[in-house]
Amino acid sequence: MEKVYVIHENKEWTEHLTKRLDELEVPYEEWHLDQGLVDLTEEPPHGVFYSRISASSHTRNHRYAPELTEGVLAWLERHGRKVINGSKALRLEVSKINQYMALNQAGIRTPKTLAAVGTEQIIQAAEKLQTQSFITKHNRAGKGLGVQLFHSIQALREYVEGPSFEEPVDGITLVQEYIQAPEPYITRCEFVDGKFLYAVKVDTSEGFELCPADSCTIDDLFCPAGEKPEDQSKFRVTQEVDKALIESYERFLSENNIQVAGIEFIKDQDGRIYTYDVNTNTNYNSDAEAKAGKYGMLEMAAYLKEELDKVKDKQILTV
Incomplete structure (x- = not known):
C-alpha cells in the first residue's frame, strides 16, 4: 500500500505533523535516520517521501543523519519516487554557503559573508569585512548555532582563541556583517x-x-x-x-x-x-x-495527502 514516508531524526519535531496525518487519515511511516541500512540493490517502496532532516542533527548525537539521508534521497530519486525536499533541498539545509550562493543566483540580497577554516583565517575574514560590528555563525548550523556578535577584532580574537569557542561540525565558520x-x-x-x-x-x-x-x-x-x-x-x-x-x-x-x-x-x-x-x-x-x-x-499534512493521492492514481494507471 502506498503511504507517506516521513524522513527525520527528531521525534519531537515530527510528532506535530504525524498527529495531523492521523487527523486526516493519511497512511504514513516514519524513517528515523539517525542510523540505518540502505540496500541499493532493491527498489524503494512506492509512495511520497518527505525529508525533514535538520542541519542541527549533530546536537542530538545524530552526527551522520544528513550523510545517510543524502544517500537515501539519491536512491529514491534514482528510482523516480516522489520526494518532497529532496537532495537539492538537503544540500542547502546543511550549508549556509550553498544557501547564499543559491539566493544570490536568484537575485536575492544576503549579508556580506566570508567563510573561514582556522583561527587566523577567521580573524582575517573579520578584518577583510571592514565593518564596525559583525557576527560569526556555523556553516552547518540550525537553531542559531555559533551565532556571536562582536564589535571589535580583539573581542573576536579572544573568543576564537579561548575555551568558549564553538567548533563548527564541518569546520567552517562564517563571518558576516551585522545588520542593524x-x-x-x-x-x-x-x-x-x-x-x-x-x-x-x-x-x-x-x-x-x-x-x-x-x-x-x-x-x-x-x-x-x-x-x-x-x-x-x-x-x-x-x-x-x-x-x-x-x-x-x-x-x-x-x-x-x-x-x-x-x-x-x-x-x-x-x-x-x-x-x-x-x-x-x-x-x-x-x-x-x-x-x-x-x-x-x-497545511503540510493536507499537501502530503494530495501528493499521495496523485501517486496512487498514477499507480492505478500503470497497472
Whole structure:
C-alpha cells in the first residue's frame, strides 16, 4: 500500500505533523535516520517521501543523519519516487554557503559573508569585512548555532582563541556583517508546496537563536521559543510582507526544487532587506498559530495527502 514516508531524526519535531496525518487519515511511516541500512540493490517502496532532516542533527548525537539521508534521497530519486525536499533541498539545509550562493543566483540580497577554516583565517575574514560590528555563525548550523556578535577584532580574537569557542561540525565558520535593524525583530516566511502560507515576526531582543519549535526550551541559549507563556508572544503571525519579495522567494524555491521551507530576512535602518537563512526543516509555533487561526502542519499534512493521492492514481494507471 502506498503511504507517506516521513524522513527525520527528531521525534519531537515530527510528532506535530504525524498527529495531523492521523487527523486526516493519511497512511504514513516514519524513517528515523539517525542510523540505518540502505540496500541499493532493491527498489524503494512506492509512495511520497518527505525529508525533514535538520542541519542541527549533530546536537542530538545524530552526527551522520544528513550523510545517510543524502544517500537515501539519491536512491529514491534514482528510482523516480516522489520526494518532497529532496537532495537539492538537503544540500542547502546543511550549508549556509550553498544557501547564499543559491539566493544570490536568484537575485536575492544576503549579508556580506566570508567563510573561514582556522583561527587566523577567521580573524582575517573579520578584518577583510571592514565593518564596525559583525557576527560569526556555523556553516552547518540550525537553531542559531555559533551565532556571536562582536564589535571589535580583539573581542573576536579572544573568543576564537579561548575555551568558549564553538567548533563548527564541518569546520567552517562564517563571518558576516551585522545588520542593524531599527526594531529588534526578524521576519520568517513560511512556504508549503512552494507557495506562501504566512509570515511570522520574531522578537530578537533576547538573542539570535530563533527556533520556533514548541520543543525549544530555555536551556537552548538565547532561544526566544521558551516554554514560559510570556516568551511565546515573541512570535506573531502576519501577512504584511512585500508581495514582490514573496514572489522572489517562490521563484527561488521553484528553481531549487524546494517544496517546504521557512525563509528569514531582516531590514536595515534604510529599509533594505537581507535574507540570511533558508530552513528546509521548518517548524511552527503553536501559540502564534492559534492566535492567527493558521496551522502550518495541517497545511503540510493536507499537501502530503494530495501528493499521495496523485501517486496512487498514477499507480492505478500503470497497472
